[in-house]
Amino acid sequence: MDAAIEVADLRKTYRGRRTGEVRAVDGVSFRVERGEFFGILGPNGAGKTTTLEIVEGLRRPDSGTVRLLGRSPWPHSPELTGRVGVQLQASAFFEFLSAEEQIETFAELYGASKTRGAEMLELVGLAEHANVRCEKLSGGQQQRLSIACALVGDPELVFLDEPTAALDPQARRNLWDLMRAINAEGRTVVLTTHYMEEAEALCDRVAIMDAGKIRAVDSPAGFVKGLDAPTRVTVAAGQLTGERIDELAAGEAVSADETTVVFETRDPRKLLTALASDGALEGLAVRTANLEDVFLHVTGREWRA
Numbered sequence: 500m501d502a503a504i505e506v507a508d509l510r511k512t513y514r515g516r517r518t519g520e521v522r523a524v525d526g527v528s529f530r531v532e533r534g535e536f537f538g539i540l541g542p543n544g545a546g547k548t549t550t551l552e553i554v555e556g557l558r559r560p561d562s563g564t565v566r567l568l569g570r571s572p573w574p575h576s577p578e579l580t581g582r583v584g585v586q587l588q589a590s591a592f593f594e595f596l597s598a599e600e601q602i603e604t605f606a607e608l609y610g611a612s613k614t615r616g617a618e619m620l621e622l623v624g625l626a627e628h629a630n631v632r633c634e635k636l637s638g639g640q641q642q643r644l645s646i647a648c649a650l651v652g653d654p655e656l657v658f659l660d661e662p663t664a665a666l667d668p669q670a671r672r673n674l675w676d677l678m679r680a681i682n683a684e685g686r687t688v689v690l691t692t693h694y695m696e697e698a699e700a701l702c703d704r705v706a707i708m709d710a711g712k713i714r715a716v717d718s719p720a721g722f723v724k725g726l727d728a729p730t731r732v733t734v735a736a737g738q739l740t741g742e743r744i745d746e747l748a749a750g751e752a753v754s755a756d757e758t759t760v761v762f763e764t765r766d767p768r769k770l771l772t773a774l775a776s777d778g779a780l781e782g783l784a785v786r787t788a789n790l791e792d793v794f795l796h797v798t799g800r801e802w803r804a
């Protein structure tokens with residue numbers, strides 16, 4: 500079976516009078532398997548949206564090739580229409596339509612039934628707001644409606660471009676559950692995000708993008724493991740003697756001041772067991788490496804989303 504997406508050496512340069520030349524996409528290649536939850540993670544301006552638009556067939560690259568479910572998305576391929584769902588920005592809605600009218604418009608476009616439209620509103624938790632005009636929906640509700648519209652044609656592959664941008668934490672978590680459910684149904688999901696924890700929580704694999712290039716692709720756990728970074732274990736000072744601190748550090752890095760003792764260990768389980776038996780767990784905080792550390796390692800720059 501063909502891969503869901505195969506992208507080879509994509510390039511796109513924008514030329515503006517004020518901005519000059521911007522190499523938005525600068526030699527991007529990646530492959531997404533069917534059923535995968537694939538993330539493109541990068542700070543603002545990294546080139547995520549441009550990449551996605553090219554892959555979706557909405558924008559033409561200067562060079563490079565894209566295969567979407569085994570076909571070229573450019574020029575427009577009618578065979579891909581129902582098979583691929585693209586989440587449009589909520590601002591693309593007709594604001595005077597109700598949620599129900601909006602999804603029915605999309606359903607018609609994709610040749611889906613009105614019933615399917617109603618089911619999708621139900622799925623994203625908007626059934627009770629079916630008669631509310633789009634402009635009156637909250638930000639989170641509009642994002643959910645745009646996801647419902649992307650799903651109405653029953654696509655195999657769904658593109659979501661920063662779906663949780665500007666949402667409050669609760670609305671974001673709700674959308675995470677929805678995205679997980681969409682993927683669990685067997686659909687391939689491609690998500691762009693500049694939220695580290697979102698990529699970490701949802702994606703099977705993540706492409707880290709910066710300045711028009713994909714710097715690395717791996718699973719979140721694979722990235723962190725590859726870093727081989729120590730775990731930082733912090734406890735409140737005053738619970739351990741200096742001698743005991745050295746003993747527990749067992750030759751690994753440790754720092755102490757008046758308020759805290761910070762161990763950097765590659766064997767956190769052993770250290771935590773020892774701290775527990777010493778009764779020295781007050782103020783305990785454990786921090787393992789995360790994608791932020793990975794970004795720094797991969798790009799040489801601090802994360803600046």
Ligand SMILES: Nc1ncnc2c1ncn2[C@@H]1O[C@H](COP(=O)(O)OP(=O)(O)OP(=O)(O)O)[C@@H](O)[C@H]1O
Nearest residue numbers: 513515521523541542543544545546547548549550
């Ligand atoms: N239509 C355009 N004309 C000129 N420059 C553009 C255009 N669209 C994007 N750019 C520039 O190309 C670069 C990549 O933008 P793009 O929107 O693809 O990045 P992004 O990673 O999606 O960022 P964001 O999260 O801010 O949308 C940026 O420097 C941006 O200013």
